[in-house]
Amino acid sequence: MRMKITKARRLILEELRKCRSHPTADELFRRLRLQLPRVSLATIYRNLELLERRGLIRRLDLGSGRRHYDGNIADHAHIRCIECGAVADICSPGRRWWHEIQQESGYSLIGSQIEVIGLCPRCLKRKKGNERRR
């Protein structure tokens, strides 16, 4: 089954490759409607699934209830602010660790989903300010 290049598909991939914000399906839907007003949310989901299966994008199952999508398929991990939800890139733990777990677990490794949770610099600052004020 070959993949046709449709307007929605092209725009979704472009948007994901352009932005660094790891949007959800709904965020992409709202952005895409500006250029393609009649697009359906179902089209967003279907294309995200297809693009992920083709290895053109990454799907992030963070623990926030909604999935995030990433146009950057280079090896990297993510950090999410527990306060504002922002998702940023971080570097992965090294190849060393990867080989270790492959040896120890006996699994054949396919991919990884590594998320670190914390407070982003902005929220950290705000929280500290609030504490001082009390």
Next chain:
Amino acid sequence: MRMKITKARRLILEELRKCRSHPTADELFRRLRLQLPRVSLATIYRNLELLERRGLIRRLDLGSGRRHYDGNIADHAHIRCIECGAVADICSPGRRWWHEIQQESGYSLIGSQIEVIGLCPRCLKRKKGNERRR
């Protein structure tokens, strides 16, 4: 608000500490009903949330659609078989990496959720067998 020790709560924690299989809420529900036939699924969810907030268990938001729970709160990561869904323990990447990302990202780190995906030894074997047969 202090936490009362109820039958359901005690049994959930015992089951999670005993088993190594990282069950979902529904799996726990079915197991608990053998000992507590009138228990409600809502009770399972409420207790899991409470126990997680108290730091007595861990909640795993893997990319499988359902959450898994872990009675082992020692520092470790997880590996999930993409074929059969089995979730096993692996060791975390080292403290070194943790410090690096704290420095580089500027975040104040709280926790991490690290999942590696692959094929478990059993599924790997089965798949190889099938290929040979073709």
Next chain:
DNA sequence: ATAGTAATGATAATAGTAATCATTATCATA
């Protein structure tokens, strides 16, 4: 034993994602 209140069971509500289906758009071929 009792009073105060946290927890429960039953059930409805929510929300994100997936499925359905008639219609439309894409694209290899002529």
Next chain:
DNA sequence: TATGATAATGATTACTATTATCATTACTAT
């Protein structure tokens, strides 16, 4: 460029895991 096969779409519904609601029950400090 026109055509035909079929992949993709929009609109809508269905599904499923989790959360909220609320009257009733079970804990526990006194």
